[in-house]
Amino acid sequence: MADVKKHDTPKVDELKSGPWPSFVDDIEQKGLSGKQACLDLLGQLELSYTHKETHWKHGGIVGVFGYGGGVIGRYSDAPEKFPAVAHFHTIRVNQPASKFYNTAYLRKLCDMWDHRGSGMTNLHGSTGDMVLLGTTTDQLEPVFYDLTHQMGVDLGGSGSNLRTPSCCIGKARCEWSCLDTQAICYDLTQTYQDELHRPAFPYKFKFKVSGCPNDCVAAIARSCCSIIGTWKDDIRIDQEAVKAYIGGELKPNGGSHSDRDWGPFDIQKEVIDLCPTKCMWMEGDELKIDNRECTRCMHCINVMPDALRPGTDTGATILVGAKAPILEGAQMSTLAIPFIRMEPPYDEFKEFVDKIWDWWMEEGKNRERFGELIQRQSLQEFIRRAELKPIPQMVKEPRSNPYVFWSEDEVEGGWKRDIKEFRARHAA
């Protein structure tokens, strides 16, 4: 075993006493196998618990040649005590679409990271990247070379760049997917390489792709531009399977929640009454749906997957502007395009992206997310710059604002009025 020094960490060790596996155990185990950085990291964490403040400094000029993202500089502010984490940079690795790996790749990546870094990883970061935790500045270029030349992968996005696009499992394993999410994710990643690796924007920008309105990557809550699969035609109904659910031969929710006896399946109570737009009913033993009223909540399809399936005329709904709460609180995406075909080469979608990026690059303030620009300059301005047609679905809350603001060129005759002519009909 390599000669390593374990720090005294009573506070950090407390975390090992809970009922769940602790990250402290994992890091300590790795440290004792010969990685001093892991033990120094725990030592520094103990110091932070004692002082109740962080001992990391982050940011810097570190990076790899030609890239303005993918590496996040991190340094200890107590390097004398913890020299193995004096430099402790993070590297983001662009994950393959839907995070499909094979073990040979993962083994190779871990071997490389044991050799060139701390050996610690985080699978995956919130945006989806594989996160390699902790290396020194002189190892950045060799790591980048190994990743790109030996493993065929690239760095992910960080800083004021396009962040690594991410997608759900899509058609690879999910029969509800209305989109080839992986193809879209890969295409966007390749198309926008420059934006991904070289800072172009006032702040970060995220694409996320979900194959259906279940939105398994939470695109609607987390991405500046959410691409969510939907369908235009009717929900497909297998009436025999509906009867099988009612009769108890098929288990609702694909057999989930079966650890408790919920009683016999009640289609009225568990499906029809829960439909948010009340667009379902039974006619005898046949289930009927008024598809015009369906809001794609997916509840009925989730409960009775053998009986109900999304339609076959598929595309995507595009929403924009979600973000986490730094300014003005968290914000969900706002609907921009209710239905768009998402077939290669996705030209219509990319034209939309170019328009909204142009607006944001011109008008966005430093560190202003795209959703915050819409908040600041209005949805109306967004619609104008994206050259969209306003539709009722874009309204956040009905009647929250009773005023309609027209611009002068939208009003016949503009704002100029002949006051004399007006006063002839109206006393002052």
Added chain:
Amino acid sequence: MAVDMEELKQKILEFATKKAKHKSKMYIKDLYKADPNAKPREVKKAANQLVQEGKLEFFSSGSTTMYGVPGFGKSEEDQFGKLEE
């Protein structure tokens, strides 16, 4: 009309060097002021080319990226110390 990339790069470099004397890190939006007639995408392209040439450098906090001029402001070593061999 497309801008002359070399001319734009020169303007950005002059602007950034002048500004760096007071403030060593700047946002891409600050660099737009180097040539008000240039489009944001052109400025970004020119600024990134200057980074490739080593005339500007990136500074990333992880969440935001800024541009600096090498030699101005604190160097990486001044700020964070040199790693012992």
